[in-house]
Amino acid sequence: MSQDLHIHTTFSTGDSAIVPEQTIKLIARTGHARILGISDHLEYLDDNVFPLYKETIQKYGLRVGIEINSHKWVKRALELDVEYYIYHCQNIAKDYRGAEKLLQSEKPLIIAHPMVMGTDLNKLPSECLIEINNRYVWRDNWSQKIGCFKNRFRFVLSSDAHQPHWLNQSIARYVADNLLIKETILFNN
Numbered sequence: 223m224s225q226d227l228h229i230h231t232t233f234s235t236g237d238s239a240i241v242p243e244q245t246i247k248l249i250a251r252t253g254h255a256r257i258l259g260i261s262d263h264l265e266y267l268d269d270n271v272f273p274l275y276k277e278t279i280q281k282y283g284l285r286v287g288i289e290i291n292s293h294k295w296v297k298r299a300l301e302l303d304v305e306y307y308i309y310h311c312q313n314i315a316k317d318y319r320g321a322e323k324l325l326q327s328e329k330p331l332i333i334a335h336p337m338v339m340g341t342d343l344n345k346l347p348s349e350c351l352i353e354i355n356n357r358y359v360w361r362d363n364w365s366q367k368i369g370c371f372k373n374r375f376r377f378v379l380s381s382d383a384h385q386p387h388w389l390n391q392s393i394a395r396y397v398a399d400n401l402l403i404k405e406t407i408l409f410n411n
Contacts, residue, residue: 224257227287227308228334229260240385246278252389276304290308290310293319300327307324332353337362356388357382357388365400376406
């Protein structure tokens with residue numbers, strides 16, 4: 223696989239799906255993708271934790287991202303030195319405005335699992351990257367809900383791994399292949 227930028231670790235302390243084995247060190251060692259990025263939940267990365275989070279990710283040569291739950295966290299996200307954003311954009315005006323603010327940073331903005339979040343892709347700027355991930359894409363009619371946007375957006379394939387055995391993109395790749403969507407690679411390495 224070329225890249226996987228939506229991976230969680232034990233830094234997402236309040237996420238019950240995370241297992242103790244899901245460490246940055248283990249993810250780096252598995253090497254399941256050429257480009258790996260960690261994007262733990264911002265709400266667990268306070269001022270005391272974020273420096274260690276970033277240092278640990280960089281120590282293993284991985285990309286530094288964060289996952290932002292909603293517009294309520296956008297201001298805080300913009301204050302942090304990360305390379306990309308994973309964003310939950312629900313179908314509310316404030317979340318769409320949050321996406322626009324994040325885009326102004328000129329860092330890649332990946333809209334996470336839009337079908338589960340109820341995101342209306344018609345309301346997003348075309349500069350957003352749309353995620354297809356293993357965890358949620360199979361729960362809905364992906365052909366109908368994503369297929370009609372394949373010429374408007376670029377797409378990123380992700381695992382959204384919370385546990386070591388989730389470190390793959392088989393379902394995301396199946397969906398992309400069926401929709402004739404080419405994955406957008408964000409970083410060279």
